[in-house]
Amino acid sequence: MTHPHPPNSGFNVDVNPAAAVARNARHFGEAAAVRYAGGDLTYTQLDLKAARLATVLAEGGIRDGDRVAYLGLNSGSFLLTMLASFRLGAVFVPVNFRLAEPELQSVLQRSGAAALVCEEGHRASAEHVRAATSLTRFLLVDDDPEVPATDGVAGWEPWFGLIAAARPFPSVTAKTFDDPAILMFTSGTTGLPKGVVLTYGNAWWNSVNVDTMFDTRRGDVTYAAAPLFHIGALNSFVLRTLVRGGTVLVRRSFDPVRFLDDLVTYRVNSMFAVPAMLAALSRVPGAFDADLSHLRSIVVAGAPVPPSLIELYASHGILLQQAWGLTETAPFATHLPAEHTLRKLGSAGIPMPYTQVRVVDSMTNQPLKPGEAGEIVVRGPNVTLGYWENPEATAAAFDEEGWFHSGDVGYLDEDGCLFIVDRLKDMIISGGENVYPAEVERVLAAMPGVVDVAVVGSPDEQWGETVAAVVSLAEGTTVTLDDVREYAATRLARYKLPRKLKIVQDVPRNASGKLDKAVIRRLADEEV
Structure with a gap:
């Protein structure tokens, strides 16, 4: 018999992050996995609690391929819900906690999520839209002192007691490259959000790209203050740090003064930031007098990075590394190595090692010469396979050769460095x-x-x-x-x-x- 992917080809290897966390728990169980004001977790604690939560979800009917949604701010509970979902083979749906109720209803309804884990601060909004969704299970986070829960709310199950009483789910569902892992809805500021299906392979290949280009190491401390429902924050360093056995420092939101203190106190090594975060940090008194020598990898993306901000940080010996990508590219398609930060000021960098990037004429789809602005298109194993239950949008986004059309305008210089000009629609x-x-x-x-x-x-x-x-x-x-x-x-x-x-x-x-x-x-x- 001929196998499409022979067992030793690598295509059948288990790339489920939940399996990696279980492995870390077995061999490095006392290492700090999550530091969070609502409760720190070692790898042993993280894996055990995720395994117990997986049982809670499974007893409520969640199976391989079902969707589990999370509605709340950055927290240990967010990471637990994701890992418990992965353990079952369920698709994790991180929900933008800033959505208005009609938008929230749309996301929960269109995802087909069967279970929702929710924080108290968002319970009322979820309650108002629940009747229009496919949700059958409503778990309320009630063990986080950062967000106290109301007791005895009808229709909601406090999750602490359920998790404490559950037996650990005995296994981790093996997952390979093409299996869906995360369903992430785009921000939708210019129209109805589309559900981007990100596979385990998309996450894995982005991690390989990041490990190849950034100075990341086992045991690193990474900082997570940007919203984790955004792929930039989740899959730049956080997910990979858990796979490699490092520590994720989670903050519910961003505060520039606390940000500076955290960077120094916890000796943070890597982080994803949007430009506004770094601009705010630069205005904190004493920011550039602090010891930030351990901060090796700062990736800045999610919005255009002002060259003046890059120059400001460089003048203090801190090299920001601009990157470009979208939810659909999980997230990075290009990255500017630290060595080129000033020489290529304002550039979003070169294509990631296992990702192809080119600039084409939006009318003819033909590649353009260096210096000519056109639409940026991407192809590679980190690129989504398509949009959730939306074949029309998928067909519109990909051409016959498999290039994903980003809608961003840019140009490549003579050295192959990408410069972002703008969005086509803007x-x-x-x-x-x-x-x-x-x-x-x-x-x-x-x-x-x-x-x-x-x-x-x-x-x-x-x-x-x-x-x-x-x-x-x-x-x-x-x-x-x-x-x-x-x-x-x-x-x-x-x-x-x-x-x-x-x-x-x-x-x-x-x-x-x-x-x-x-x-x-x-x-x-x-x-x-």
Whole structure:
């Protein structure tokens, strides 16, 4: 008999992270797996509690391939739910905790999740939409002092007693490269979120890419303050750290002062951050006087990284490593090695070792020459196989050669380094000229007094669209439209200069750190 993948080919190897955690528990059981204010866990404790939770889920009918959703902030409970789901072969559905109830209903309904693990702070929202979903099991986290639970809530099962009484599920379901592991819904700021199916292979190959390019080591401490429902935070270092036996320092949310203290106190080695986190850290008094010498790998992604921020950190001996990718690429397609941080300032880097990246004409799909901007397309084993129960969207995203079309615009330079220009759909056409907001944002982000900035197109009778800037300012700073135009005029063509300026306290961003362009457009169109 001919096997499609012979047993010794590697295609049949078990790449379930739950199996790796069980292995770490057996051989390095007392090592710290999770540090969290709501309770630390060694590998022995993490594996045992996940195994008991798996039994709780299985007794409620969860089987291989079923979906288990989690609704709450970063916590040890998030990681436990994920590992318990993996242990059963169930698909983990991390839910954006900032969704409005109609959006929450859509995600829970469309995922077909049968079980929901929820924190008290989100229970009411889940309760309001439960009737419209396929959910049959509602577990309430009641053992986390960071988020106390209400006793005796009808229709909800407090999970502490159930987990404590359960026998550990005796085995880990073996999983190979093409098996679905995570169902992650895109942020949906410009339309209905799509469910991205990420396989165990997608996660595994991204980890190999990361291990190859970043200075990561067994036993590393990684920092998790960016939302874990976002693939950047979850699969950059967190999941891989648990597989390799390191320590994940979990914070429910981001606070710049505590962030600095954590980096020093816990001697953090790696972290995923969005630019806004690092910008906030730079404003903490004494930030660059602290001992951060152990921080070897800082990957910055999720939003364009202002070159001025990279230069600021580099001037203090800290090299930020910009990366680019999407939920669909699990997450990284390119990465700029630390050695090139300043030489290729502003670049999102080179293709990951086991990922192909090219830039094509969006009309002809033909590859473009270096320096020519076009749509960025990606192909590789870290790329999703498609969208959940949405064959139309899957077909639209992939071409006949298997390239995934990202919707991002960029160009490759002569050295093969990628530079991101913008999103195709965000391009402004003003008087027949194409204006890419990200280009204008990068310039304005370096303007003295500007804390954060977003640029969008605003309807204009004369030009069709005009450039509008929405900015937040440092305390005590005053900036006018004339100031902005004068500053940018030496760096941008005249047609790219903002004609509208809106000052806000905070520029709207979604939970992944990306600019919420739908909200920003509404702000820009308000009377100034």
